[in-house]
Amino acid sequence: MSTELERYHILSVLVQNRPGVLARVAGLFARRDFNIYSLAVAPAEDDGFSRITIVVDVESTPLEQITKQLFKLIEVVKISELDPRRSVERELLLATVRANPDQRGQVIELVNVFEGKILAVGTDAVTVSLDGYPAQLDDFEALLAGYGIVELQRTGRVALPKLDREARLRAVNNPGKAG
Amino acid sequence: MKLTGAQALIKSLELEGTEVIFGLPGGCILPAYDPLLDSPIRHILVRHEQGAGHMAEGYAHVTGRPGVAMVTSGPAATNMVTPLMDAYMDSIPMVCITGQVSTGAIGTDAFQECDTVGITRSCTKHNELVMRPEDLPLAIRQAFHIATTGRPGPTLVDVPKDVLQNSMEWHWPTDQEVADSLPGYRPNMKGHGRMIKEAAKLILAAERPVLYVGGGILKARAAEALRELAELTGIHVVTTLMARGAFPDDHPLCLGMPGMHGNAAATTAMQRSDLLIALGARFDDRITGKVAGFAPQAKVIHVDIDPAEQGKVRRPDVPIVGDCRLVVEELIRVIRSMRSAGTEQADTGAWRSTISGWRELFPVAYEPSQPGEALKPQFCMEQLRDHAPEGTILVSGVGQHQMWASQYWNFTEPYSWVNSGGLGTMGFSVPAAIGAKVGRPDRTVWAVDGDGCFQMTAQELVTASVERIPVKVAILNNSYLGMVRQWQEMFYDERYSEVYLSPELPDFVKWAEAMGCVGIRVDSPEEVQPAIDKANAVDDRPVVVDFRVDAREKVFPMVPAGCSNDELILPHFQNKEQLA
């Protein structure tokens, strides 16, 4: 088994913000049988561009094929591969957990330990949130499961390079567009 | 200057140099057909939109200019899907304009609405829905630019009816504006200098090199450069199905077509080589056979303008991203200067004589018919080849006849062969031949078709008759879906399932005549040449020749699907042991 660090790579893809661009990216992954582990999109700092953060599974397809095929999409302007060891990653988790009055205290304690938040309290359930490293969220989710998860939603990770050393954004060399 | 969107569309097409549009109107595209009446652009009214698409492809194949098709929304757009995919697979530059329901109706399941951009996303290089008339000129410029640069391919512009009807202030975008609008699109033309040097070293050191030439050489208009490279180094050339004509078949270094139905010398030379110089070729499974067993001792130099082709199937030792012509020309310069600096080329003498031996022992061949026996399809191809006028363009359908066409024709110049390689689209040949004839009216255009293929798009011969486009069609009529029959015979114990068409129906001669063509039927070998001569003499209308050929003929050599190229099957009268 490859480790998670080897298996999942984070691509930060700068695209022209045009109708259908997300469909193109998603369609490409489906059509070429590439695996997306998670995907998040939002407008980028420059007007007219969006940043798509994709966590890809490179166990079945070499990363190089994925980036080259992505570059063939006309709207893709830049692709950066983020090394998980040299980037800051965050993900947000929202969950509604069963918690009758007896258990409520335990759930709140758990949330506090993780430095999460209580968003709403009902008679026999609470809604909680946590943002943090994806691995932290995994642990939190596993512990919540013991109480019974009613609903859970995670955003998928977003990432930026760490600032502390020289720029960590390793731009994937655009080998030239060909279509 | 105020123009309607429709006027702006037609004007944009004119400014892009469009001389002909293949199309068929309908509700949503109607506004664009009005200014077309006043335009110098010729319009060819097809009988089915698929025909328009393949005509545009045939036109692009022989001229190198983008073919243009224009159709309405909904069913017309979906009829265009096959030609778009065909053009995408074979990297054919093509621009397709589709009508769309008005912007306000989009998403309401309006009459003849379909998600054209969604449906064609994976069968175009790029597509775009234009929502404002003022955006039309830029969208058209982008469509032509993207279709014709880098790795060519089809593009589609979807235009809602009200966008055609509303008016706009005319503005023709500059090259700079087009470039600025496509910040992520910068095809890399020039190969990497260090890589080209590496390649030159490998070429000079190789003892068993082969130039593996694909359709990209033709797209890059690099046939002359290829010839110079081959002659400079004395390296043999194989031309894939997409590259037939890129290197003359009668050249002593030409090995012809390799692969599943390639000749034994071409396929085996690749298989045993120590260096494959792949130029604009994509290691298709029809070439490689089982990838794990393909050319096991060969190092690979891979020149392709599409970076994603590098390493997609076979990891190259020297990848070179760039335009084939520029790279080959640079390669020639580097090899010359290395030689004058004293580097000697390895001795390829033994390899060359091995190859000559194979060529002598294993020509593509068939058993001629004895008197009274059925007509052989290969004989018809030979006769057609020997009696075709100089400069004839050959177009083919998909099936056994296509392989015989490629095997038996003598290709002497580039852009004289038009076929559907990657998608293998039955029904391609008749409309593609029409498009080719429109692009090269000075040339004779012969389509070689199957009886199955012909029935898929034959109606376009009506278009050809009405528009006075005198193409010629040779049907190698074996009453079968012959290629499928061959697989059932060889790999399914002769259990023939749904491959028998009909020896009686249709009556191709009557059908041809009903479509305004000359129809000729040929049953015996003696009738073949007179029929071809008669067909060649007709120049005012299309001709269809129905060659009634032996249904039992199979295409050889053959590498069964999924097998290694070492396992190729020769015709029974050739001895494979001599291939050792």
Ligand SMILES: Cc1ncc(C[n+]2csc(CCOP(=O)(O)OP(=O)(O)O)c2C)c(N)n1
């Ligand atoms: C549109 C389409 N449908 C099915 C096929 C599968 N197919 C490949 S060759 C072939 C037989 C073609 O028959 P015919 O045109 O008579 O040519 P022949 O092989 O007999 O020369 C078929 C059905 C195809 N290539 N294209």
Ligand SMILES: [Mg+2]
């Ligand atoms: Mg047939």
